[in-house]
Amino acid sequence: MSPSSSSAASLPPLHLAVALDGTGWHPASWREPVARPRELFTAGYWADLVAEAERGLLDFVTFEDGLGLQSSHHLELDGRTDQVRGRLDAVLIASRVAPLSRHIGLVPTVVATHTEPFHISKAIATLDYVSTGRAGLRVQISARPHEADHFGRRTVPPVEEYAEGYDSPVVTELLDEAADHVEVVRRLWDSWEDDAEIRDVATGRFVDRDKLHHIDFKGRHFDVKGPSITPRPPQGQPLVTALAHGTVPYRLVARRADLGHVTPHDADDARAIVAEIRAEQENAGRAAEPLHVFGDLVVFLDDDPAEAAARRDRLDALTPEPYTSDARVFTGTPAQLADLLLELRSAGLTGFRLRPAVLGHDLPAITRGLVPELQRRGVFRTAYEADTLRGLLGLARPASRYAAV
Secondary structure (H helix, E strand, C coil): CCHHHHHHHCCCCCEEEEEECCCCCCCCHHHCCCCCHHHCCCHHHHHHHHHHHHHCCCCEEEECCCCCCCCCCCCCCCCCCCCCCCCCCHHHHHHHHHHHCCCCEEEEEEEHHHCCHHHHHHHHHHHHHHCCCCEEEEEECCCCHHHHHCCCCCCCCCCHHHHCCCCCHHHHHHHHHHHHHHHHHHHHHHCECCCCEEEECCCCEEECHHHECCCCEECCCCEECCCCCCCCCCCCCCEEEEECCCHHHHHHHHHHCCEEEECCCCHHHHHHHHHHHHHHHHHCCCCCCCCEEEEEEEEEECCCHHHHHHHHHHHHCCCCCCCCCCCEEEEECHHHHHHHHHHHHCCCCCEEEEEECCHHHHHHHHHHHHHHHHHHCCCCCCCCCCCCHHHHCCCCCCCCCCCCC
16 A cells, blocks of 8 residues: 555545536536436436435535526526426435335435425425435525515515625525524424333324424424424434525535535635635534534546546537636546545545536546545445434434433
């Protein structure tokens, strides 16, 4: 083993997830022969993707979602007809594929801005039951006026800075609301103690009412009494994640999440981001709690770097402008990507969420190319070592905050 391999192996195991979105993250991905666009709105399509990710022993998959049609413009609809438009509901996709998988975590996106925390708490708790302890959620906000128009309950002013700094007053307010949303969801998950269900046929007692608790949350954004109508999830607290690009969303991750997704473009950037999140975590009084920080990358993977570059160029030629992303875009071989991941991990990242440019091509390249490469270097699992998503990530199952000590 080389010195670099020995050093890598001495670190904690590397965690790996993939982000599933449409036919892939490049807007022309649906035009590739492997893309299966005619099957995009079928259960089988999503089941196959999750099965491939699980074959690669990945920690979890995320499912993208939104409350408006996809658009190449951040704040308004673009009217395009040459790119994928339309989605299935992320929570329902996860629930559909859960019984078809055994180990991999399932993390749908939830838009907190226009959804009630009570609904989300029972939806994710149900997913945790259906998956026997492999559920999570990725909390997201919406600052798009046309999405607010779908609900008619509030107006959201257009925010140009939303696409860049994430630090405008409007976005800060939406992120504060999202923090309260997550807090309500977490309290509702705890509102049933673990042994609240008695189910004693002989005595006729199904539930111990003393072990169901009002959460009595009163805040600026929500006033929720509780308890939930769904018993406490198998994991106690399913995984909460969020994508963050700046100080204010980093604060949301530090205050409320178990895992934050960030978008560093090199190791120095990653080191600075991790330091800022850890400082915010300490300010939030959570310094002693485990908090994962995953780096996001879009990937074009081929056995020859020239082939990967040529494929990216071919896809870019089908769009008005070359593809760009909030995350770093990697083009190369699985071995080169492994080098990059280990370099970024040395800056303090605990794992990575990869966004396959073309799901039909780059997801198998991850599971059958990158994963074996990481295993050869001794930094990735060779078998699933836990039955729950929290277990895979080394997170303990917390006790209910309302249980009597």
